[in-house]
Amino acid sequence: MSTAIEQPTPDSGGLAPDTVVTPTRSAGTRKLPIILGVLTIALAIVLLRSGHSGKTRFQLAVDSDFVQLPDIVVPSGPTAWVMVVISLALTGESVRRMLAHLRQPIWIPIAFAIAWMSGFLSWAAADSRILVVSLLGGAVALAVPLVFGALGGVLGERAGVVNIAIEGQLLLGAFAAAIAASTTGSPWAGLIAAAVAGALVALVLGLFAITYFVDQVIVGVVLNVLVLGLTNFLFRQVLTPNADTLNSPDRFQRLPIPILGDIPLIGPILFRQTPLVYLLYIVVVVVAYALYRTRWGLRVRAVGEHPKAADTVGIKVNRTRYRTILLAGAIAGMGGAYYSLVSVSQFNREMTGGAGYIALAAVIFGKWDPIRATLAALLFGFATNLQGVLSAIGSPVPSQFMLMLPYLVTIFAVAGLVGRSRPPAADGVPYRQQ
């Protein structure tokens, strides 16, 4: 048995000379069509098994709007089916692109998400109405602690410190905010206290993770449990007996922004929120800009990618890491203020309910990028709000299932359905100087 030996010319084969070798992203391009296909089929099956007659009303405006958009009333069943067809078409386009080895443009999943969600909603809310503004506006509000937490996570990890303690920072932030706002009578003082509390948790994390090289994941988890126990203890021993003086803060009130708030649909969703939400917009922009465009950001990223290299050009690695995670902790802590100063006006035990871990998922889902992590957190916020809205209108979907929704989205997101994501190279690795 003899096979001809392949003539070894350097130019043949898959590798072209003098170009950067790009990975064949076979797995990455296959994922999208499969996901879209499965979702489309799932929706079709739901429609087939329990079709609904009746009409669905999508209400786009709220009463106080300057320009009143009319309600959209559609027949539930046919609309849902039309959306299934559109979803199917988008899936087909995605499959075509996969077979032709083309890139999957971002508009496909976005268009799909809109069509699929419209179809799902017109089925789920048959003979009822969907307040689009409160569905989306509520999503933004619910996402606030997630976005703050995710930004804290992104910053920490970009500097090379895994910030598992987001949950603890949120919870201690909520706790401190309640006390500070109650004693001073100002929610702004509460917000500052929340930031300080978050930074305090970060300081402990830094002490163990940076200075004493303790495993960062373990320290982070331990801190979360510690803050949980601490706040539970103080809540029972201190806050409950003195609820009037220590645990009755003034809330942040809604503060509609003139002009911007009057834009139809967008205004009520984005610009008739509490000051905390507006602060969030600013923080997102500032963090994204600072991370990519400033000296500070360049150094933070350098320290998270290759600390030794940063050290050899005179950057103090551990000092940079400390500063960054203190800032990260402060940002995450501000997210905690949402719970006790916006959501309700008091601190309750365990009131963050694992949001810190979802924020952590948003960090990974968002590929360690502040803008993408924000979008991921918004998605999780939407899933949470959708669950609330649907159970409120009494949809046919069991509420237990809806309660799973945000976590399902999280699992799928983190399982890598979004393509390859690469963490900062030195993420979680302590830097030891000789």
Place this chain on the structure above:
Amino acid sequence: MRLVLRGITKRFGSVVANDSISLTVEPGEIHCLLGENGAGKSTLMNVLYGLYKADEGEIELDGVVQHFTGPGDAMAAGIGMVHQHFMLIPVFTVAENVMLGNESTGFAGNLDLDAARDRVTEISDRFGFAVRPEAVVEDLPVGVQQRVEIIKALSRDAELLVFDEPTAVLTPQETDELMDIMRQLKEAGKAIVFITHKLREVREVADRITVIRHGKVVGEADPQASNAELASMMVGRPVELVVQKAAPTLGEEAFVVKDLRVVDAAGHTQVDGISFTIRAGEVLAVAGVQGNGQTELTEAIMGLQDDTSGSITLDGIELVGKSVRKVLDSGVGFIPEDRQVDGLVPGFTIAENLMLNRSFRSPFVKNGALRIGALRAFAQQKLTEYDVRARDIDSLAANLSGGNQQKVVVARELSRDLRLLVAAQPTRGVDVGSIEFIHKQVVATRDSGIPVLVVSTELDEVVALADRIMVLYRGQIVGIVPADTPRETLGLMMTGERPTDLKDVAV
């Protein structure tokens, strides 16, 4: 800039890495620091660069005593370092890497990337480096990355440049280019410290040579000195630089690889349809710049690569698709390229490391229990036989020097009944004395009638051991040539070019 080091001493615990070293480097000269791995050259330079603090002694630049607390101070004083492991951030662009730590900024700490790009272009043009400031570093070939390191140093107005083992990762062509760059820098009046253990390079560019052994300066050598003289100064005794070996006694074609193709986890084709054979009693050496499929080739033979197609037969038995243990049991000895990661368990003792690939049955295991006595006797014997310098067989592998660690790996692999030996980078980071010993063992294995596959990025080693040389480039065979092929030809082939008049040698 004139550098004077006076009586530098640096201790790590009880180990004296630098013992009262004194050294003078004049502007416009290339001063070579020659010494074996572990002689203390890098420690000395890290002291100079402010990464370590000296226990005794002083650093003087242009007559002024310096007190560096970190690399930042050293850089500010005009010292630039081209590190052995590049201190570049792979995901940053060239401009970002060059400006890091020395950023020019606009309003509110806003990065002035244009200024950084201009600076890179200016220096790159002045020395003919051809480096694009927008390129992302991880996409660049190693030789170009090194130039980025040089630009980084020059952009900070360095007057003294330290090159720490700069040629370890370069092709012969890139090495020649680097030598030119160093001469150019010298002409521009820079003082250059060139750290290396490669004799050929020293003799090519050095104006002065200082030899360091066991942390002490053993003396200055003349750049005209012969290789043998330099080597014996470095090691402290006469060294056989040429491997003594008789002509091979060739047996039949014992090891046959056909159309082997290996695709890595990221989907890259790393070995691209290669075919070759090795006869019993023959050494086939694989030459090539690191990252051209050598690692994947050896791992595919061992069954360590998942996506392997084609055929690998040893004495007629197919190895592709077999588990690693089956491959080991069919008589393949494997010296992996990174002994720290794949060759040893650092936290295990020498004795435990010696039984790693025979942990299932006799002689070291009976009825699922270790036979400690047999193991200890075996380890004791190998310790003497392979001249492993360690306190005893219970010393942890992590505490051995590179050369002694490698001897443990070699002892383990060669003490089984072998049908094939695969040796990947068998002497990387190993002292000259141990290199000599390991090379002798490889040749002895060949002479006992076993086919041997040696993979090395060191051309010296390839030429020393090979009966035939196979050059790999981007996962393909450029050619299989006789061992006496000129270095220039081999160097050219390593860049993927196949000389037109070249003839492959059959087995």
